[in-house]
Structures are given as C-alpha cells and as structure tokens.
Amino acid sequence: MTTSPESPEITTEIATKKSPHTDYRKLDRSKLTPMSQHYIEVKEQYPNALLLYRVGDFFECFFQDAVTISQELELALTSKDGGKEIGRVAMTGVPHHALDRYSRLLVEKGYAVIICDQVEDAAEAAAAGRMVERQITKLLTPGTITDEGMLHARKNNYLAAIVIAKDHWGLAYADISTGEFLTTQSNNLSALTLELLRLQPSEILIPTNAPDINSLLRPGEKSDYLADYLPDCFCYSLRSQIPFTLNEAKPRLLTTFRLKSLEGLGCEELTLAIRAAGGLLEYIEDTQKAHQVPLQPLKTYNLTEFLVLDYQTRRNLEITSTVRDNSYYGSLLWALDRTATAMGGRALRRWLSEPLLSIKGITARLDTIEELKENPSLRTDLRQLLRDIYDLERITGRVGAGTANARELLALAQSLVRLTDLADLAKGGNSPYLRALQKIPPDLEALGKEVVAHLVETPPLHLKDGGVIQDGVNFQLDEMRRLYEEDQQWLANLEVSERQRTGISNLKIGYNKTFGYYISLPRAKADHAPENYIRKQTLTNEERYITPELKERETRIERAKDELHELEYQIFSQLRAKVAEKAQEIRNIAKAVAAIDVLAGLAEVAVYQSYSRPQITEGRIIEITDGRHPVVEQSLGMGFFVPNSTNLGSLPPSKISEGNNQDYPDLIILTGPNASGKSCYLRQVGLIQLMAQIGSFVPAKAALLGICDRIFTRVGAVDDLATGQSTFMVEMNETANILNHATPNSLVLLDEIGRGTATFDGLSIAWAVAEYLAAEIQARTIFATHYHELNELASILSNVANYQVTVKEMPNEIIFLHQVRPGGADKSYGIEAGRLAGLPSVVIDRARQVMTQIEKHSKIALGLRQGIQKVNPIKNKKSREKMLEQLDIFGE
Numbered sequence: 001m002t003t004s005p006e007s008p009e010i011t012t013e014i015a016t017k018k019s020p021h022t023d024y025r026k027l028d029r030s031k032l033t034p035m036s037q038h039y040i041e042v043k044e045q046y047p048n049a050l051l052l053y054r055v056g057d058f059f060e061c062f063f064q065d066a067v068t069i070s071q072e073l074e075l076a077l078t079s080k081d082g083g084k085e086i087g088r089v090a091m092t093g094v095p096h097h098a099l100d101r102y103s104r105l106l107v108e109k110g111y112a113v114i115i116c117d118q119v120e121d122a123a124e125a126a127a128a129g130r131m132v133e134r135q136i137t138k139l140l141t142p143g144t145i146t147d148e149g150m151l152h153a154r155k156n157n158y159l160a161a162i163v164i165a166k167d168h169w170g171l172a173y174a175d176i177s178t179g180e181f182l183t184t185q186s187n188n189l190s191a192l193t194l195e196l197l198r199l200q201p202s203e204i205l206i207p208t209n210a211p212d213i214n215s216l217l218r219p220g221e222k223s224d225y226l227a228d229y230l231p232d233c234f235c236y237s238l239r240s241q242i243p244f245t246l247n248e249a250k251p252r253l254l255t256t257f258r259l260k261s262l263e264g265l266g267c268e269e270l271t272l273a274i275r276a277a278g279g280l281l282e283y284i285e286d287t288q289k290a291h292q293v294p295l296q297p298l299k300t301y302n303l304t305e306f307l308v309l310d311y312q313t314r315r316n317l318e319i320t321s322t323v324r325d326n327s328y329y330g331s332l333l334w335a336l337d338r339t340a341t342a343m344g345g346r347a348l349r350r351w352l353s354e355p356l357l358s359i360k361g362i363t364a365r366l367d368t369i370e371e372l373k374e375n376p377s378l379r380t381d382l383r384q385l386l387r388d389i390y391d392l393e394r395i396t397g398r399v400g401a402g403t404a405n406a407r408e409l410l411a412l413a414q415s416l417v418r419l420t421d422l423a424d425l426a427k428g429g430n431s432p433y434l435r436a437l438q439k440i441p442p443d444l445e446a447l448g449k450e451v452v453a454h455l456v457e458t459p460p461l462h463l464k465d466g467g468v469i470q471d472g473v474n475f476q477l478d479e480m481r482r483l484y485e486e487d488q489q490w491l492a493n494l495e496v497s498e499r500q501r502t503g504i505s506n507l508k509i510g511y512n513k514t515f516g517y518y519i520s521l522p523r524a525k526a527d528h529a530p531e532n533y534i535r536k537q538t539l540t541n542e543e544r545y546i547t548p549e550l551k552e553r554e555t556r557i558e559r560a561k562d563e564l565h566e567l568e569y570q571i572f573s574q575l576r577a578k579v580a581e582k583a584q585e586i587r588n589i590a591k592a593v594a595a596i597d598v599l600a601g602l603a604e605v606a607v608y609q610s611y612s613r614p615q616i617t618e619g620r621i622i623e624i625t626d627g628r629h630p631v632v633e634q635s636l637g638m639g640f641f642v643p644n645s646t647n648l649g650s651l652p653p654s655k656i657s658e659g660n661n662q663d664y665p666d667l668i669i670l671t672g673p674n675a676s677g678k679s680c681y682l683r684q685v686g687l688i689q690l691m692a693q694i695g696s697f698v699p700a701k702a703a704l705l706g707i708c709d710r711i712f713t714r715v716g717a718v719d720d721l722a723t724g725q726s727t728f729m730v731e732m733n734e735t736a737n738i739l740n741h742a743t744p745n746s747l748v749l750l751d752e753i754g755r756g757t758a759t760f761d762g763l764s765i766a767w768a769v770a771e772y773l774a775a776e777i778q779a780r781t782i783f784a785t786h787y788h789e790l791n792e793l794a795s796i797l798s799n800v801a802n803y804q805v806t807v808k809e810m811p812n813e814i815i816f817l818h819q820v821r822p823g824g825a826d827k828s829y830g831i832e833a834g835r836l837a838g839l840p841s842v843v844i845d846r847a848r849q850v851m852t853q854i855e856k857h858s859k860i861a862l863g864l865r866q867g868i869q870k871v872n873p874i875k876n877k878k879s880r881e882k883m884l885e886q887l888d889i890f891g892e
C-alpha cells in the first residue's frame, strides 16, 4: 500500500470470467460502464483505502480491492461486465445488512474502508432514466470508528499521533468514541515505545514527507518512513507534515477549545505535544467530515505519574490477556472485572494499565472499596442501579456528533434520570468516590425527563421513518397527525363506498411503492369496473386501478406524511442538540459513574474472594502474609490454593516502631523442583503489588506495601521469530533492560536466567546478575532458579536470603506442597521429573551416575559457606571491593 501507483500501459485485452481485470489503471476508462467509471472516480480519491460501493442490496467492490477483500474475508471472488470492449472485471460483495460486520473485520485487520452508499431512491433514479446517485458516507479507519457495532464495548479505541525531533517526542491520543484526549512529551525514545505498547492504539499518525501521504500501513508492513524503534505491531497512518507544524497545530487547538492560550491545558511549553495534538485534530476533521466529533478538553499528563510496567511485564503478569493464547479468560482483568457497565469495564482496564504512585490516590480508592465492602446493602443497591445505566460516554459522543438515533438518545435520557437515584444512594456513603457521585447536576435529570417525555417508549431504528415523538408534546405535530388520520379514514370510507357502488364485496384499497394507492378488483370482476377507474396494473388474479380523486388524495397524503416525518425529525434533532450542549457535564459524571462501578466490582471480588485491604506505606517494604495468586486461585476453586508469605525490603526509619522494625532481605533466591510453584509465586507477588497500586484489596491475609516505581519481570522467554533473536538473546536483552533501569524502589521478578546457554556461562551470568541487583541496585528481587549454587550468595551478602518451594518425596512420586519456606533446596528433582515423564530407565540410571561424578569433581561449592563475614551492601556501600574478593567462590 505504500508504493505510489506507477502509470501502467493501457491494455486492450478483453478479460474473461476466468481472468477478469484487476487493475483499473490499465483500462481505457471511456470504454467502461458509467457505474465502473464512477467507482474509479471515488476510488481515486482514496487510493489506499478499500472501497465498498452500494449496488442494490449489496456493497460491491471491484478490481484489486475485490481480490483483497475476498482473500481477507474468505468471500467468493466473481466478476462483472465492465463494458463491451473491456470484458469482465473482478468483483466481490457483501449484503448491505451485513456491512457493519464485514467492514469491522476489515478495519480490525488494519485496512481503511470507504463506504459509498446510494443517497437517493433507486426506483426514482430508474424512473428518471439515470444512474442512482451515490456518495461517500463513511471513511472508516481503525482509530476513527465510532459505530457501536464496530467498537469493543469494554475497551478504549485509541487514535494516537506522534511527533519526533531527534530523541525528543510528543504524543497525543484520543478515543473519538468517548472524547478522551491526552498529550505528553518526553526525551527518551525507549519511553515512547513503552508508552505506545501501554496504550495499544488502534492507529498511529506519523507526519512524514512520504510521497504516498494518507496511506495506512497495516501491522507488520514496512516503510522507509517508519523509524526502527516504532513497534511494528500497530497500524500507522502516514500524514502530511503541515498540520503537525506548530504554526498550524497551535491555532487549531486554540480554536477547537475556544481558548486564548494553552496554559490552562498544561502544555503551553510542550511544543512537540502541541504539534502531535494539533495533527491529530486535523486528522479527525479530515476523516469525520460529516460529523463534528466532540472531544473533551486536552489533558496533559506526565509519564512519571504511573507505575511503569514494560510490555514484557504486562504480558508476563497476564494483566489483560494470557501469554499462552492471548485470551481474556485467565487474565487478571478476568479475575477482577465485576463491573456492571461498559464504562466501568473500560475504566478498570485503564486503571490496570496505569497503577498509581500516589499514596493519597490509592487510599481514596481503598477507602471507597472498604466502605462498599462493609456495607453490603449499599454495594448491592449500587450495582443493581448501575445495570440500568447505559454507556453515557459513547452515546454522548454520538449525540454530540449528531449520529445518535432515537433509541440511543432515549437510553441516554433514561440513564440521566437514574443518575439522581445513584446520587441518592451515594449519600448513604462517605468515602471519596461516593462523595463525588453525590454532586450530580440536577439539570441533567430534568433534561433526561424532558427527552423521555418526548420520545415513544420503543422508538424505531431509523429516524426518517417517523413514529419517534410521542403524542401530546407538540401541538403542530398532533394537528398534522390528526389530519393524516383523517386521510387514512377517508381511504377506509372510500373502500366501503366503492364496494357499495360497484357491488363487489372484495374490492380493496391497496398501496405499493411504485404506483401508490390503487383500487384492487378480482380479475373475474374486472368487467364491473366503473368508468372512472383507470387500469394501472394486471396481475394473475387481480386488476389494479386508480382514479383521479384517489391520486389527488394520495398526493396530499404523501406530502402530509413527508411533512410529518420532517417535523418529527426536527423535534428529535432539537432534543439531541439540547443534550449535546451538556456533553461535557455528562461525560464528567460518566467518569464518576465508571469509577464507582470499578470500585463496587472490586469490593464484590474482595468479599467473595476474601481479599484484604493492603496497608500502603512509605519505604521499600513488601510484607505479604499468606498471599495468593488471584487468577490461579479462582481457577483452582476456593480452598485449593496454598497461600504463601513474602517479606522483602524495609521500612524507612521514620516508620519503624517497636514491634514494627522489619528489615527483610532485598533479594530472595528461590529454588524448588519443576512445577513446584516458583513461577506462580513470583507472579503472585507482582500481581499483589500491582493490585494494591490500582487501589484494590489484595488476595492475602494482610499486606504492608511500599510504593513501587516499576515492576520488572523476566519469565521463560521463547524465541522471538519475528526479529530472529534466539531465546538466550531475548533473555539477555530483557535482563539488560532490567539492570539498566531498576531502582531501589523497583520490584524485580526473575524466573530463570542463563538457561539458554552452557551451564557455566549461564550460572556465571545468573550469579553476576543476582549479585548486581542485591549489592549495587538493591532492588527488591525474587530470583527463581534451578542453579542451587546461587544459594551461596546468602552467605556473603546480608540482604540476600534463600527460600525454597517444598515437595514431599514418596517412593514413586513427588508430592508438590507448593509451600514457600526459608532455606535453599539441597536437591534438584530434574532427573526424577524425567523418570516420571517416562524417560527410559537406562537413561535415568546413567544420568544419576553422571550427576554423582559431576558433584564429586566440581569446584563449585555446594551448601552454605561457614564462617564467612557477610557484607551488608546497604550500610556499607564502599566495601564492594572487599565483597568481590569474598565472592571468589570458584577457587580451591
């Protein structure tokens, strides 16, 4: 899609059904059918998008687009006559009622889709002998879709834009459907990659000087205009640089938000952020021509506001999807999501991607959960009421853009009315998020009531068909309806009087789209038709007639019907516009509703899963009593999970009191046989810390936790086939990232290091990494390993301790106790595991022999050293050289 179209030679070959034309550029256009000519005219306005073109009951596409769409959607590729001298052209199509589904699939695959629809009645055009008029009605790109059926209800759909200047960058992102609009700026390119991976935008705008501006690169597609450090798992839209210049971007922002300066938005000085935000706005204007998209005021944020989780860590902790099959089931989100509304679902997902660093912010959430946990009737009533609240954020977006239909407006209005009940309920509580809900502006309820009073109980889907507005709300409308009813009565009377006049008892008045009203007689009675009947249509058993009187009345009825529908539409549009004026207020409330939904859901989980409130403190402590893995626990069922405690780090001196003077190790070496539960334990600690920082209760009997600035994980890597990196290289890259970025406030979870290379290389690297983390960085670390030799570190460094996951050895099996206990495992069960897996006994016996020999002759000490003076790297930082001497364990 990125190569610019060259000018191919015009062909004169006539294509057949078997090999239809697929490249319209090779054809003499004057010889194409008028419809094909128009198709190409439209296509050329957006050469990089797929064009779906309405023909009767189908949306069809031709030429190369037909080939692409048939392959992507597994539809049959057929052909159609392109003109006498042209022959067949490739074609495929989708039924018009399935357009949303198919276009969504194409957009999900990273294509931009143009919908060109019929904008007049095909019968009218046919009657006038001309081609039906068609226009582009929609331009769909992954980041700009707003149709309910195309969006994931519980996931934000972000459109992002980036501007890069050397190693500085600005990023803006918006969810057009909910109106969220944020921007940030930083000076570290790896942070940009991290941020993009966190946000997972559906589409990213890049200003370039590429010749094929406006093309959309699908995930994995290469382009010279895409920098190497940009992850290739996203869709990139190449855009002109002009709207991204400060001269264009800044005025656009000022005009959009009706401001004199950007100071109030917090980005006055951040020129790259402003440029990204302005460029993004221009793209929205360009793609949403027909509708104005109401965005919320731009919010400037700072990357250091949240706990940093890199992409690997998000994956390894399986926060929103599992590593194995990328599914939602089995993720942390799955275990925690008890939200009742789509807004709450989206908010929980967002909270999980931006855990807090502020104790105050976390405490406000914890206080609210605690209150809801302790007050079951308030929680139950709230959750019940929340089920009646529709997606205020997204419907408000469509109301603002003028695309909401009557059903959506009614749903929004009914939700606004319910908000007052929600506020009344919230008055029964006192915690911060409940208090925020108590202040619902009263005029929103009045507005909701007004809309409900205007709209019928179950409005039709299509606005132009009438039947939307209730009787009794508009005098003129009532009057028009009365007249219309009178006309209908006139028709009924006519049927009766004509039956009497003609003596034909089964004479009927009918209606069809082509002929309008007619009088129908059975064929057998056609001879009895009075003189003023004009025959219009003959069917097998029926003759249809019109009369001048009937036609005259028909014109009046049709006009009245049109006027009636038009008036209804006007009343509806006015109502919709009135609600649109309150969009910002509604969206503010929607945020509070979404938050309470998340917190009520978390309180529900806390009750049913017996979670407890973590105590958040300053300092570097992680003290978890009887912690559990939130997901494994739910999968195993209540009572089957073996809880384990964790003690890491320390409290700051100011917080230490009598009986509260814990000083735990910084680094734990965790050993234990395969499948004993090491990985599970590691993840459990990471998840508990993460849950605490989103303000949730945690699966533990008790937890005293300091704030972490970052959580790092390194868990069994697999070959990265995409970049051609080996398992070992992936592992080393990830380890390097950790060692270069971890701080004493970080939590590092390492599951095996050095497995993918020779034993001694691996052990040496694992040793050096553990030592560096404990002695130099002093990050809180759990290091799970099969290298039992690492237990030696604890005898040298005072901030290292050994733990093991215990098993019970039986004659024919190993029973996994899943208990984490102090001490290093003195035995590896690898050979035993091999035996249980069915390795031949000869191999097992030989393996035992080899192991005995290696153990006998190895110079690596096994078992803890005695009588050595431990080094405390925290209190005695300068003694590192001395410590290194002592670490010379490989000598005789």
Ligand SMILES: Nc1ncnc2c1ncn2[C@@H]1O[C@H](COP(=O)(O)OP(=O)(O)OP(=O)(O)O)[C@@H](O)[C@H]1O
Pocket: 632, 640, 641, 642, 643, 644, 672, 673, 674, 675, 676, 677, 678, 679, 680, 681, 818, 819
């Ligand atoms: N505390 C626990 N209580 C109950 N079951 C557990 C517990 N911890 C782990 N398990 C079960 O044991 C299985 C294996 O655990 P895990 O993958 O953590 O083992 P491992 O020691 O990391 O193995 P390996 O060294 O082979 O990677 C898990 O899938 C889980 O079902």
